[in-house]
Amino acid sequence: MPDIRLVNVAKRFGKIVAVDGVNLHVYDKEYFSLLGPSGCGKTTLLRLIAGLVQPDEGEIYIGDRLVNDVPPEDRDVGFVFQTFALFPHMNAWDNVTYGPRVKGFDIKKAETIGHEVLEMVRLHERLDAYPNELSGGMMQRIAVARALAAGAKLLLLDEPLGQLDAKVRNELRYEIRRMTKDLELTAIHVTHDQAEAMAISDRIAVIKKGKVLQVGTPEELYMTPKSVFIAHFIGESNFLEGYVSNLSRRGAIIELRGGIKVQAGAPKNMDKGDRAVLAIRPETFVVEKGIKKTKNSVLGIVERITFEGTNIRYEIRLRNQDSVVVVRPSLVEEWLKMGEKVTVSFSPEKTHVFAYPEAGLREELAVE
Amino acid sequence: MQAERTNLLKPKIAKALDKLSSKTAIKNTIYIVSIIIFFALILFPPILGIIIKWGSIEDVLNQPELMSEALNAIAASFAVAFFVSFIDVVAGVPMAWMITRGNSKWLSVLDTLSDIPFIVPTATLGYSLFLFWGDLGGLSSLFGVPFVSRGWLLVVLLHFAFSFPVVVRVMVGASLDYKLEYEQASRTLGAAPLTAARTVTFPILKHSLIASFTLAFARSLSETGATMMVAGAFVNGPIFINKHIGEAGPLVFVSAILIVLSSLVFVTIRLLGPRLKMPVRKVWPKAERKLSSSTIASSRNGITLLVFLVIVLVPSLFVAVPAFEAIFAGVLPEALGGVGVWGDYWQSISLSYFVGIIVTLLNVVIGLPMAIIIARRKIGNGPSAVLDVLVNIPIIVPSVALGASLAIFWENFAFMPEIWLLIFAHLSITYPYFVRSMSAAVERISMELEEAGRTLGAKPLGVFRTIIFPLTKYSMLSGAIMMFTRSVSETGATLVVSNLVTAPVLLVNWVKNEVPTSTLGLGCGFLILFSFIILLVLRLVVKGRETY
Numbered sequence: 062m063p064d065i066r067l068v069n070v071a072k073r074f075g076k077i078v079a080v081d082g083v084n085l086h087v088y089d090k091e092y093f094s095l096l097g098p099s100g101c102g103k104t105t106l107l108r109l110i111a112g113l114v115q116p117d118e119g120e121i122y123i124g125d126r127l128v129n130d131v132p133p134e135d136r137d138v139g140f141v142f143q144t145f146a147l148f149p150h151m152n153a154w155d156n157v158t159y160g161p162r163v164k165g166f167d168i169k170k171a172e173t174i175g176h177e178v179l180e181m182v183r184l185h186e187r188l189d190a191y192p193n194e195l196s197g198g199m200m201q202r203i204a205v206a207r208a209l210a211a212g213a214k215l216l217l218l219d220e221p222l223g224q225l226d227a228k229v230r231n232e233l234r235y236e237i238r239r240m241t242k243d244l245e246l247t248a249i250h251v252t253h254d255q256a257e258a259m260a261i262s263d264r265i266a267v268i269k270k271g272k273v274l275q276v277g278t279p280e281e282l283y284m285t286p287k288s289v290f291i292a293h294f295i296g297e298s299n300f301l302e303g304y305v306s307n308l309s310r311r312g313a314i315i316e317l318r319g320g321i322k323v324q325a326g327a328p329k330n331m332d333k334g335d336r337a338v339l340a341i342r343p344e345t346f347v348v349e350k351g352i353k354k355t356k357n358s359v360l361g362i363v364e365r366i367t368f369e370g371t372n373i374r375y376e377i378r379l380r381n382q383d384s385v386v387v388v389r390p391s392l393v394e395e396w397l398k399m400g401e402k403v404t405v406s407f408s409p410e411k412t413h414v415f416a417y418p419e420a421g422l423r424e425e426l427a428v429e
Numbered sequence: 430m431q432a433e434r435t436n437l438l439k440p441k442i443a444k445a446l447d448k449l450s451s452k453t454a455i456k457n458t459i460y461i462v463s464i465i466i467f468f469a470l471i472l473f474p475p476i477l478g479i480i481i482k483w484g485s486i487e488d489v490l491n492q493p494e495l496m497s498e499a500l501n502a503i504a505a506s507f508a509v510a511f512f513v514s515f516i517d518v519v520a521g522v523p524m525a526w527m528i529t530r531g532n533s534k535w536l537s538v539l540d541t542l543s544d545i546p547f548i549v550p551t552a553t554l555g556y557s558l559f560l561f562w563g564d565l566g567g568l569s570s571l572f573g574v575p576f577v578s579r580g581w582l583l584v585v586l587l588h589f590a591f592s593f594p595v596v597v598r599v600m601v602g603a604s605l606d607y608k609l610e611y612e613q614a615s616r617t618l619g620a621a622p623l624t625a626a627r628t629v630t631f632p633i634l635k636h637s638l639i640a641s642f643t644l645a646f647a648r649s650l651s652e653t654g655a656t657m658m659v660a661g662a663f664v665n666g667p668i669f670i671n672k673h674i675g676e677a678g679p680l681v682f683v684s685a686i687l688i689v690l691s692s693l694v695f696v697t698i699r700l701l702g703p704r705l706k707m708p709v710r711k712v713w714p715k716a717e718r719k720l721s722s723s724t725i726a727s728s729r730n731g732i733t734l735l736v737f738l739v740i741v742l743v744p745s746l747f748v749a750v751p752a753f754e755a756i757f758a759g760v761l762p763e764a765l766g767g768v769g770v771w772g773d774y775w776q777s778i779s780l781s782y783f784v785g786i787i788v789t790l791l792n793v794v795i796g797l798p799m800a801i802i803i804a805r806r807k808i809g810n811g812p813s814a815v816l817d818v819l820v821n822i823p824i825i826v827p828s829v830a831l832g833a834s835l836a837i838f839w840e841n842f843a844f845m846p847e848i849w850l851l852i853f854a855h856l857s858i859t860y861p862y863f864v865r866s867m868s869a870a871v872e873r874i875s876m877e878l879e880e881a882g883r884t885l886g887a888k889p890l891g892v893f894r895t896i897i898f899p900l901t902k903y904s905m906l907s908g909a910i911m912m913f914t915r916s917v918s919e920t921g922a923t924l925v926v927s928n929l930v931t932a933p934v935l936l937v938n939w940v941k942n943e944v945p946t947s948t949l950g951l952g953c954g955f956l957i958l959f960s961f962i963i964l965l966v967l968r969l970v971v972k973g974r975e976t977y
Contacts, residue, residue: 111613111617112616112617113613113616113617132616132622133613133616133617134616134617134618134619134620134621134625136617137619138617139617139618140613140614140617142610142613142614144608144610146608146610146611146613146614148611148614148615148629148632148633149611149633150632150633150635150709151709155709155710159615159618159620159628160618160619162710162712163615163618163619163620163621163624163628163712163714164618164619164714165712165714165715207614207618208617208618211617211618211619217617
């Protein structure tokens with residue numbers, strides 16, 4: 062059964078460093094996602110594992126086998142392309158049985174596998190259809206079926222849902238996960254959609270500019286982001302700039318703009334007086350109408366209200382002119398009104414304090 | 430002050446023209462006129478020429494020997510074209526593969542070199558090949574006797590040399606456009622490189638393979654000048670027509686059969702080609718894996734390179750040897766001074782380039798609206814598709830047959846000066862090259878860009894000036910240069926339609942009159958030099974520009 066190890070893997074295209082000294086370990090039977098903004102190198106990483114591009118440095122292991130010089134046809138991987146890459150001159154059946162045929166399986170075995178995988182993706186009735194006669198969702202399922210039919214235990218999925226509309230995408234992402242789990246496969250899924258990665262992955266590697274920033278379960282990445290970028294890219298965060306006013310075992314006092322002092326979580330490797338960024342998730346705020354003397358609170362005015370269906374979203378201008386986004390369940394609470402004065406408070410344990418990025422906050426948060 | 434006025438005037442004129450272009454009547458008039466010109470000048474004259482003299486066909490039918498000679502010549506034309514196109518594809522596809530899939534930086538040099546026989550005027554190419562294969566100065570000097578004598582084999586070698594680049598060019602273009610993901614998908618599913626190419630890449634590129642075969646076939650079928658230089662006793666259709674210039678019967682008989690048969694072949698290829706199934710379901714994993722090994726791939730590349738160098742490149746440029754000898758033998762001052770035969774030479778060069786320039790300019794003017802009609806389906810899907818097929822006809826008809834029928838048609842117009850007859854013949858032959866490349870370029874531009882321009886307030890001509898033209902100007906330039914070089918190297922039609930002596934005709938005459946090798950070599954050398962300069966300019970201008 063394959064686990065995948067990448068040791069100091071680097072890949073450059075001319076002057077562009079696509080993958081920069083990546084170390085990763087994907088466990089056997091794990092559903093693992095490579096998540097990052099467009100152009101961060103995640104697809105290159107997947108193609109390196111598949112053997113479609115060669116690393117400039119480092120080692121790639123599938124199981125115990127060093128595969129740097131092994132051609133793609135001998136790596137025993139199934140690859141699902143973003144555009145599906147279904148062979149346009151072959152019908153669904155010929156596409157699906159292509160792997161067994163080129164691997165030299167006897168015809169009966171190839172046909173049995175073909176029927177099994179088409180049954181699995183519930184497209185048995187469309188086996189005569191050519192790719193241009195199939196919907197996006199069907200093409201996607203045939204592409205997965207084709208990759209599975211080749212018998213690989215490692216499934217590589219390059220933005221496999223990127224071409225589909227939202228409804229189909231939501232349905233298919235769980236279906237892909239279910240199939241890989243049923244078949245006990247290891248899957249590596251590339252996506253730029255954090256919601257998709259959070260929904261289906263056992264673990265996620267967040268990548269930016271060719272480097273792996275953090276690896277963890279969806280909960281770990283959401284609850285304990287290791288950097289401002291992760292806090293921004295996984296879920297949503299408000300970022301308030303300030304200085305470390307005081308440090309204690311329980312946490313830190315952060316002085317925000319306008320001299321407002323708030324209690325926050327314990328920062329790592331920071332000293333008193335350091336410039337800091339306080340990250341707070343929008344759903345962790347408590348908002349009370351009017352001016353209240355609540356602990357760890359700041360006064361503000363509701364500036365914008367957006368109804369999002371499940372949630373209602375408020376943009377609140379704090380009294381120090383910083384702005385925060387607050388998200389509340391729309392059907393549970395009474396809605397605030399535009400221009401209404403409110404008291405916004407938060408629990409120190411639900412905040413994260415980061416050192417102010419050297420490059421500047423805006424640059425650090427940029428996804429392109 | 431004057432400059433200011435001009436500057437003010439320019440936008441005013443452009444504005445007025447833009448305004449005019451939004452009038453439906455004006456737009457339709459331009460399209461209708463371009464269609465009428467196409468039918469009146471390009472398509473109908475060659476067909477009507479044959480119909481007018483149809484009666485003279487009896488002259489051939491009443492002479493069994495002449496008829497048999499004519500039929501043999503036609504059969505020889507088709508046999509050579511089929512054979513050459515087949516080996517062109519066999520040799521050209523690995524060459525295109527090597528150019529597009531290799532990693533070496535030298536491959537771009539190889540890419541450029543593979544164009545050389547394409548742009549060397551064919552008459553020059555014919556003489557160069559003769560020197561290399563048949564004359565004692567070339568390869569034969571190693572053996573002491575002519576290695577390949579004038580005859581069918583030399584004709585095959587010649588046709589291979591000039592049609593090989595056509596296959597390489599088409600297949601390089603197709604390979605660059607091909608979505609590599611199909612092949613990568615195949616590899617990740619376990620297919621060896623050869624299996625992936627055989628079962629996925631080539632079936633997807635089938636249309637381009639057929640197109641490259643068709644173009645090589647057409648090129649071989651219509652070539653005259655160079656063939657005459659190396660044919661010896663071998664007679665094919667164009668040579669037969671040339672032998673019987675002035676006799677309406679043989680001319681009409683062979684032209685009609687060549688036009689009908691070649692049209693039939695192309696229609697058949699067009700209809701049956703897409704239905705042609707490649708054997709993709711049968712796979713021999715072990716054997717194909719062995720054949721995909723790096724040793725076999727290197728051997729294949731080596732053989733491809735050897736074939737290109739020995740059969741195409743070196744023979745094509747071999748004429749440079751006597752050209753250099755001529756320089757050192759003192760012929761150069763004579764040539765540059767226009768002494769003796771050189772006076773006629775420079776006159777013929779001037780005529781060739783004059784005709785080339787006029788034909789290029791005229792075709793740009795009359796071909797551009799037609800390219801837009803085809804690309805944008807301006808007269809409806811059906812009629813535009815029909816026009817798309819019709820503009821190809823001059824490519825598939827042998828140029829000598831086209832010239833012959835044009836000559837018959839235009840001789841009814843006594844007032845027609847000979848130079849115009851020549852220009853009309855060249856217009857017909859080169860028209861498809863421009864319309865094809867321009868319509869393809871316009872088709873590549875998303876309609877949304879045009880629509881965006883219109884919604885922002887641009888008139889139709891404004892959209893063309895500011896969006897279509899900047900995005901297609903390099904295709905226009907390469908189409909124009911292709912027309913120009915084709916016109917300059919055209920021999921067959923030129924020989925038939927007029928007595929004017931263009932450069933390729935003069936070179937053919939020099940070979941017939943056994944002009945000294947040094948003179949001939951230098952004459953060919955100048956033509957190659959000019960063609961190189963044109964290719965170089967094209968490469969420099971077009972390089973890296975068409976990637977929007």
